[in-house]
Amino acid sequence: MDTATDTAPEGPVFSTEAHAAVEKAANSRRSLYVPSVLEHAAELLTALWAAGEKHGVAPADWGWTTDLAGGTLDVVARQYESAPKPERTVEQVLALQGHLTDALKELGLTARPGSPGVIVNRGPDTPRGGYHGDADIDVRIYSDGGWAFSFAVDRASVMSIVAPASQAGASQVAEIIRAFVRGELGNVFRP
Template sequence: MTDTAADGPAYSAEAYAAVEKAARSQRGTLYAPSVLEQAAKLLTDLWATSERHGVTAAEWEWSADLASGALDVVARPYERPKTERTAEETLTLARHLREALTSDEIGLSAKPGPRASVIVERSADTPRGGFHGDANLIVGISSNVGWDIAFNQNGAPLLSIAAPASPAGASQVAEIVRALVHGELGNPFRR
């Protein structure tokens, strides 16, 4: 078990690795680091409770995928909020996202898109998308769902991004978009 001190994570390295593996196998969703950490904390607690009942983490493998379950449960509120956001809230979150994307740390070219979205200029390393393979990305948030990303082309597939609807969440989304633009994620639209 990883140290649970206030300055360290409250999850095991094994739990985090299991959650990361579950995230890679999920189709249609990318996960912010804070969501992965939250799921790893839950999985660590589930395993600890299980061990108190004489069941090891390895014994779960034949019965249930606890890592995927923990990730799904933790991500759900980010993908479907309990209450709808106002138009002002979504526009503010899109502004935070644009500021994070164009910050010195991220360094992408982005401009406001329709509604609460941001259009991000692709790079030479961005996966091909759109009719001619050269579409930019569009990232946004809605009043009744979480963050999402797609190529800025009609009919393009849409991926959810499980991340908090907050300025900190917008920064995490910006990191994911940076990785996608620079080709570090492969092509998550084709998983």
């Protein structure tokens, strides 16, 4: 075997069409997705389309019967939204919160430990939220689930962020929070 010519590609392998289909499906969901999750779903969708083609089913043929891209995204997202059994320990949750805090600070945001999440100071372009429209942002990783954020007030709406429960996932969550704080996402909490 010649290792110079037989190298495996690094990272996920997916078609641009599959990625576009997954992104379109993500836009119709009530969660936000980090890039690595979208790539994971696109890789699976590419493989499903390839399996279908082996049986004479073109990728476009799936549309008349099912939302294969959306179903693929939902199946992949479930892997990130449910904690492994047993649940994460307090130490694991605190470590992930620490990674998130560090990543947020690296992006120029002011973040501090909260109870039980990480509190991020709002910016001038952050959508209005909270009783007076001036609430900071509360970002959490659950011991029995995934990432989420809300305005840091009682009974605030919660938006899930589908991301790995890892240091790399925390960095990707931080990117989404930065976009929210800068007003780039708009108010994702509006129906």
